[in-house]
Amino acid sequence: MSKGNRDRKAAQARRIVEQQKAADKRRKVTIWTTVAVFAVLIVAGGIGWGVLANQDKKTEASQVTTPSVAVDEGTAFAVGSGPVTVDLYEDFMCPICNEFEQQTGSTIDKMVTDKRITVRYHPVAILDEASNGTKYSTRSAGAAAAAAQDGKFTEYHKVLYANQPEEGSDGLTDAKLIELGKSVGLGTTFEAAVNDKTYDNWATKVTETFASRGYNGTPTIVVNGKQVEGPNNTLPTTAVFEQAVQAAEG
Amino acid sequence: MDLKQQQPTRLTAAWPWISTLARLGLAAVFLISGGLKVTDLAASGRAVNAYDLMSWETAKVVGAVQPFLEIALGLLLLIGIATRLSAAIAAVVLVIFIGGIVSAWARGLQIDCGCFSKGGELTGGRTAQYGLDIARDVGFLVLAGILLWKPRTRFSLDGLLLGER
Numbered sequence: 301m302s303k304g305n306r307d308r309k310a311a312q313a314r315r316i317v318e319q320q321k322a323a324d325k326r327r328k329v330t331i332w333t334t335v336a337v338f339a340v341l342i343v344a345g346g347i348g349w350g351v352l353a354n355q356d357k358k359t360e361a362s363q364v365t366t367p368s369v370a371v372d373e374g375t376a377f378a379v380g381s382g383p384v385t386v387d388l389y390e391d392f393m394c395p396i397c398n399e400f401e402q403q404t405g406s407t408i409d410k411m412v413t414d415k416r417i418t419v420r421y422h423p424v425a426i427l428d429e430a431s432n433g434t435k436y437s438t439r440s441a442g443a444a445a446a447a448a449q450d451g452k453f454t455e456y457h458k459v460l461y462a463n464q465p466e467e468g469s470d471g472l473t474d475a476k477l478i479e480l481g482k483s484v485g486l487g488t489t490f491e492a493a494v495n496d497k498t499y500d501n502w503a504t505k506v507t508e509t510f511a512s513r514g515y516n517g518t519p520t521i522v523v524n525g526k527q528v529e530g531p532n533n534t535l536p537t538t539a540v541f542e543q544a545v546q547a548a549e550g
Numbered sequence: 551m552d553l554k555q556q557q558p559t560r561l562t563a564a565w566p567w568i569s570t571l572a573r574l575g576l577a578a579v580f581l582i583s584g585g586l587k588v589t590d591l592a593a594s595g596r597a598v599n600a601y602d603l604m605s606w607e608t609a610k611v612v613g614a615v616q617p618f619l620e621i622a623l624g625l626l627l628l629i630g631i632a633t634r635l636s637a638a639i640a641a642v643v644l645v646i647f648i649g650g651i652v653s654a655w656a657r658g659l660q661i662d663c664g665c666f667s668k669g670g671e672l673t674g675g676r677t678a679q680y681g682l683d684i685a686r687d688v689g690f691l692v693l694a695g696i697l698l699w700k701p702r703t704r705f706s707l708d709g710l711l712l713g714e715r
Contacts, residue, residue: 329711333631337626337631340626344618344621348614348616349615351591352615355591428593504592511592511595511606514602516599
């Protein structure tokens with residue numbers, strides 16, 4: 301064997317060993333990075349699960365103060381005594397809810413007075429993110445529960461809409477919520493309940509019930525179990541709402 | 551110089567850079583969409599529930615877990631670890647999202663897809679723009695496809711571990 305030939309063979313062998321080493325390294329890196337990816341995803345999923353479990357504790361029965369006057373599994377306040385049930389799911393931060401109140405509120409009041417309908421108001425909190433972290437939706441729903449407990453739900457409901465803060469603002473302060481309560485004749489129990497956030501977890505619970513019933517947006521208007529909407533999921537006009545009530549009356 | 555031979559080499563040299571852009575772009579997509587949802591898990595659960603594809607209890611869990619998975623996937627892509635695998639997972643996730651939107655569209659649901667928002671039902675005369683949502687997700691799927699095909703990228707942990715420059 302010539303020297304040149306032997307050198308070539310040795311170089312070839314070295315190259316093969318290097319290639320194998322590189323392939324080995326590649327395989328090891330692939331295995332470990334794969335393990336790492338799945339580990340990271342499992343941990344992340346576990347964190348989500350844990351945070352949810354922690355949040356769910358808020359709505360456990362022992363953590364929720366349900367106003368004794370609440371109806372419908374303790375999630376709503378009934379106004380009126382008519383045969384047709386109207387369920388109104390609304391968020392006090394929601395401008396369209398206010399629009400519905402301005403547009404159809406007086407019609408609803410009249411139907412209540414005429415003993416045609418029973419309105420069940422469900423104050424839900426789906427717009428907590430729209431008040432710069434002050435959770436106005438939850439706070440206002442909790443305050444409404446405190447007002448209901450002291451027999452002034454309808455009055456407080458109206459005054460909350462009349463003073464509705466702009467979506468995306470800080471919302472009304474607790475002090476302002478209390479001031480509005482006093483303006484409709486609510487007293488110190490109401491004030492204490494707002495300051496102690498007595499009914500805030502209850503508001504979360506109401507929101508859960510709302511979602512579990514398959515509703516997503518506010519206002520959701522349900523007449524005798526049937527959702528009432530305008531064309532293309534828009535807000536129903538007063539006429540559409542009246543027709544729905546008439547249909548339910550049979 | 552023969553241009554025909556030079557062009558492929560230029561493209562070969564460019565691929566790691568193209569892939570790097572795809573990787574960072576996809577990372578941003580997942581980090582942003584996860585980050586927007588993680589601050590309100592209850593809302594995220596309601597957005598999942600709006601698709602009406604699973605029970606409320608399941609939707610709640612999916613809604614809570616999903617933002618964390620999205621952020622984790624975004625971070626994995628950002629640091630560039632097991633890029634091909636991460637891209638494959640991203641592609642699977644995107645296909646599931648597209649499937650969800652198509653199904654909502656087919657059933658005539660009027661919901662916000664919740665892609666870069668809390669989602670939920672649309673109100674006040676806003677109409678769903680499913681076509682646009684799908685087109686956007688397909689765009690992201692293309693980024694994942696680039697990474698599946700050419701997973702070598704610059705500034706990646708993969709490259710560091712393999713001793714590439």
